[in-house]
Amino acid sequence: MRKPASVLQADDSYSYWKKQAAKAEFEQPAAALSEHENWPSEVKAMIDRTIHYMNEKYAEGMTRQKLSSIAGMSLWHYSHQFKHWVGQSPIDYLNSIRINKAKEQLLHSNLRIKEIAEKVGFEDEFYFSRKFKKAAGITPKQYAAWTNTRIASFSFPYAGHLLALGIIPCAAQVDPQRDVHRHAFFQHIPYPLRRSKRMEPDLVDYNRSALQQARPELILCDDMVNEQIIGSIGKIARTVVIPWLELDWRQQFRQIAALLGKGEDAACWLANYDQKAACAGERVRKLFQGDTISIVHLMQGHIVVYGRRNGGAVLYEDLKLNCPYDSENISILHEIKEQELPLFTGDRLLLIIDSDQASQHMWRQLQHSSVWTQLKAVKAGNVRRIQECPWLDYSPFAHNLMVEQAEELFRTN
Known part of the structure; x- marks a missing residue:
């Protein structure tokens, strides 16, 4: 999404991420034991030893009995303490290490799935596949096809x-x-x-x-x-x-x-999407009965409306809903003044409010403004708050989600 020149010059109150971006998914899970300041030091040391052992010997046969022996605890006490402080059972934690190692192999090697399963400590390929899908949401084969x-x-x-x-x-x-x-x-x-x-x-x-x-x-x-x-x-x-x-x-x-x-894949996807959008559009138009709808976005202290890109592409082209203004003459977005809101809002309104201080301040003021309270959509209770995404993501993946959400947004409470 691009901003009007006037908005681009405004101070950006969004701070950059304070932390490093998420680490690579195949990195080993951290023990993070130092975060638990209330840990009894002797328990921490015992469990720490087993976590270190898991990370070093994950490919070898390993049982709770062996781990509890390394910790110097009884089996029951070790299992209870590990789950209480780490949040997972010892075996679940071990499997998470093995799954992450498998992801690394799938990403960087040409080994067969059976070979990778054995290499990271799973004797049964099918058990490995079940555990992998449960953890990753996709099968090892799908993962390899995507990442490769x-x-x-x-x-x-x-x-x-x-x-x-x-x-x-x-x-x-x-x-x-x-x-x-x-x-x-x-x-x-x-x-x-x-x-x-x-x-x-x-x-x-x-x-x-x-x-x-x-x-x-x-x-x-x-x-x-x-x-x-x-x-x-x-x-x-x-x-x-x-x-x-x-x-x-x-x-x-x-x-x-x-x-x-993947030209044929794209053609098939678009055909399915068009059919889905046509059916959803028919239902939404019946619900709207000719009502107009627009998206208003409070962004860095500015009020912005959209043309036929981003969410506008789904609303006005795919679902064939009515826009209260000439959306075709807005290439991406258009900044408006508060006094112009009646010209750019109709019977129904989708509202996006950014989290930056300027936008939050504007929203607090706008709610008490006579311009806002007299808007047709506000008076009729037809304003719905939506997230920035997927509604401002101009891509087929996001548009498919918008079509799914559209019918639910204005259902009668």
């Missing part, structure tokens, strides 16, 4: 295109607080890139460094990225620039799919 593609998305929207094609990128922008709609995939992205509303030089440097570590075979980015940055990441791997403004999301999707030899 080694495709990185330097631009946020294009990760959504890859996900719709069944590909999890090896590197992509991740913000757990904003991108809740992609939460299920965060743990499967080995090299998460940082995401912010303003891509300052230090953040770009961090992402470039993460890309180098990811060693992708292909990097996708949009043409809104600075040419100098494109040149620098182009030295890491082949970089393909997919136009963002020039192409709509369907054209972008087809171009990315063709690039990856």
